[in-house]
Amino acid sequence: MYSQGLIGADGSTVEDEAFLEAFQKRIDAEQKIEPNDPMPEGYRRTLIRQISQHAHSEIVGMLPEGNWITRAPTLRRKAALLAKVQDEGGHGLYLYSAAETLGVSREELTDQLLTGAAKYSSIFNYPALTWADIGAIGWLVDGAAIMNQIALCRCSYGPYSRAMIRICKEESFHQRQGYEILLTLCRGTDEQKQLAQEAINRIWWPALMMFGPHDSESTHSDQSMHWKIKRFSNDSLRDKFVNATVPQADYLGLKVPDPNLKWNEEKQGYDYSDIDWDEFWRVVKGDGICNRDRMKARRKAHREGAWVREAALAFAEKRAAAAEAAKTAAE
Amino acid sequence: MVDKKSLFNYLLRLGDDQQILSQRLGEWCGHAPTLEEDLALANIALDLLGQARSLYTYAGEVEGLGRDEDQLAFLRYENDYVNALIVERPNGDFAHTITRQFFYSVFMDLLWNGLLKSSDETIRAIAAKAVKEVDYHVRHSAEWVIRLGQGTAESRERMVDALDEFAIYTGELFEMDALATEMAEAGVGVDLAALRPQWEAEVNNILTDAGLEMPKVNWMQTGGRSGEHTEHLGHILAELQYMQRTYPGMTW
Numbered sequence: 001m002y003s004q005g006l007i008g009a010d011g012s013t014v015e016d017e018a019f020l021e022a023f024q025k026r027i028d029a030e031q032k033i034e035p036n037d038p039m040p041e042g043y044r045r046t047l048i049r050q051i052s053q054h055a056h057s058e059i060v061g062m063l064p065e066g067n068w069i070t071r072a073p074t075l076r077r078k079a080a081l082l083a084k085v086q087d088e089g090g091h092g093l094y095l096y097s098a099a100e101t102l103g104v105s106r107e108e109l110t111d112q113l114l115t116g117a118a119k120y121s122s123i124f125n126y127p128a129l130t131w132a133d134i135g136a137i138g139w140l141v142d143g144a145a146i147m148n149q150i151a152l153c154r155c156s157y158g159p160y161s162r163a164m165i166r167i168c169k170e171e172s173f174h175q176r177q178g179y180e181i182l183l184t185l186c187r188g189t190d191e192q193k194q195l196a197q198e199a200i201n202r203i204w205w206p207a208l209m210m211f212g213p214h215d216s217e218s219t220h221s222d223q224s225m226h227w228k229i230k231r232f233s234n235d236s237l238r239d240k241f242v243n244a245t246v247p248q249a250d251y252l253g254l255k256v257p258d259p260n261l262k263w264n265e266e267k268q269g270y271d272y273s274d275i276d277w278d279e280f281w282r283v284v285k286g287d288g289i290c291n292r293d294r295m296k297a298r299r300k301a302h303r304e305g306a307w308v309r310e311a312a313l314a315f316a317e318k319r320a321a322a323a324e325a326a327k328t329a330a331e
Numbered sequence: 332m333v334d335k336k337s338l339f340n341y342l343l344r345l346g347d348d349q350q351i352l353s354q355r356l357g358e359w360c361g362h363a364p365t366l367e368e369d370l371a372l373a374n375i376a377l378d379l380l381g382q383a384r385s386l387y388t389y390a391g392e393v394e395g396l397g398r399d400e401d402q403l404a405f406l407r408y409e410n411d412y413v414n415a416l417i418v419e420r421p422n423g424d425f426a427h428t429i430t431r432q433f434f435y436s437v438f439m440d441l442l443w444n445g446l447l448k449s450s451d452e453t454i455r456a457i458a459a460k461a462v463k464e465v466d467y468h469v470r471h472s473a474e475w476v477i478r479l480g481q482g483t484a485e486s487r488e489r490m491v492d493a494l495d496e497f498a499i500y501t502g503e504l505f506e507m508d509a510l511a512t513e514m515a516e517a518g519v520g521v522d523l524a525a526l527r528p529q530w531e532a533e534v535n536n537i538l539t540d541a542g543l544e545m546p547k548v549n550w551m552q553t554g555g556r557s558g559e560h561t562e563h564l565g566h567i568l569a570e571l572q573y574m575q576r577t578y579p580g581m582t583w
């Protein structure tokens with residue numbers, strides 16, 4: 001997530017020139033913006049959108065991998081996967097807290113996810129079909145996330161930037177773990193190598209899509225770059241990811257599913273095919289193979305957990321009332 | 332001198348209990364009532380999985396046939412699993428999961444503390460780590476029992492239902508069959524029956540705080556320790572063993 005976090009963001013703003021100029025001056029001086037600082041409404045709105053969609057991505061992202069916890073092939077792999085999925089939940093929690101510093105509640109944000117008003121990274125609308133996919137998700141999906149998130153560590157909004165620094169450490173651990181799963185498969189039997197190749201075939205393009213639309217199509221990018229919410233363009237991060245990842249695929253002995261992939265000596269980077277943008281927008285808009293399943297799972301958990309949350313709330317209120325009564329009696 | 336075969340079987344009982352309950356808790360991941368509970372249940376599942384791994388690894392060493400943790404965890408027939416029935420029961424709703432965890436964790440708290448004095452050094456070491464973990468499991472589940480018992484009419488009703496479902500599986504935990512007796516007499520294990528009064532006292536304390544009570548039980552279900560399970564274990568193993576059975580003999 002990540003560059004897709006800006007999808008649907010509205011950076012329009014109503015403050016007067018002097019206010020905006022003073023704000024921009026702080027941004028240009030690389031000062032971090034903190035929760036109680038004055039900020040343009042458009043900046044606040046854009047950040048809420050970006051951070052909450054990032055948080056939703058962490059939460060929805062628990063589903064495809066969570067689906068493999070009960071089937072992990074060894075106890076060691078099961079423990080690592082369980083810990084990884086738990087980390088992602090922790091990232092979600094941490095990011096919701098960062099969003100809350102901007103004056104929204106987690107409940108509002110959750111509602112936006114469940115009604116479809118907010119999005120999450122389209123990568124999680126692709127299925128995790130085999131154990132090799134768990135490796136490929138760690139390697140490519142967490143890898144693409146890191147590329148974006150390292151860039152976000154220098155975001156102008158303090159709480160988000162600090163959340164990213166903490167999260168990046170865990171994401172790189174996830175990436176190495178995923179790569180190691182694939183390495184084991186690629187050194188294994190023919191069946192295992194085939195599983196690994198099929199996984200990269202499926203996940204390569206969706207991973208490249210995680211960087212979002214071309215810069216020329218990315219409507220909210222300019223304002224976000226100006227405000228240093230976002231510091232690198234979608235295409236430059238995608239290029240960086242491809243350049244870093246292709247040699248890793250070579251080392252595994254896996255073929256990147258792109259007939260046009262070629263080293264370009266002059267630009268010192270890879271040339272590669274264009275993304276299937278019809279597929280990209282189709283999946284973002286709700287017609288990927290897992291969109292409905294993912295939303296159904298989130299809504300079901302929310303609906304079936306309602307009585308638990310109500311009970312916890314009722315109990316907390318009873319406790320508070322009892323404590324209050326005890327205090328009054330003592331006075 | 333402790334009989335190797337008996338010690339092996341005893342370790343399998345302990346290992347299977349932790350593994351199967353961990354597997355059940357893993358099913359919750361991503362589907363819990365709150366994000367905080369997603370993390371908490373995963374946490375407990377991870378603790379139990381870690382305990383299971385130590386127990387299986389040691390069991391493999393004791394057996395001396397070269398079986399590792401995975402061969403013991405994944406590659407046995409259903410009636411060779413010797414976990415107590417309570418851990419294989421389905422998750423049900425959150426009240427069911429909490430009740431199962433509560434009954435079980437209070438028991439394991441007592442057992443691990445007893446095993447701190449085991450004559451077996453490895454078991455003592457495993458217990459030393461586990462007592463810290465199970466302390467949190469008890470606290471987490473007991474707090475929820477109270478919250479749900481006192482929360483709303485609905486949460487209370489669900490708790491009553493869950494207590495009714497799981498009470499009949501608690502007796503098995505304290506059974507002293509030939510193996511349990513042999514291990515207790517050798518100083519390796521603990522007299523489980525002797526733990527029961529304290530278990531009842533602790534459980535009743537919390538239930539009283541929750542405004543709940545232990546249902547009356549006519550008959551305690553049993554069978555897991557001799558490999559006779561409920562209908563649910565087979566389905567658990569179908570998932571658990573899926574990779575190892577589908578792709579036999581590979582390294583993952």
Ligand SMILES: [Fe+2]
Binds near residue numbers: 058
């Ligand atoms: Fe992420």
Ligand SMILES: [Fe+2]
Binds near residue numbers: 167171
């Ligand atoms: Fe994450």
Ligand SMILES: [Fe+2]
Binds near residue numbers: 088170
């Ligand atoms: Fe991650």
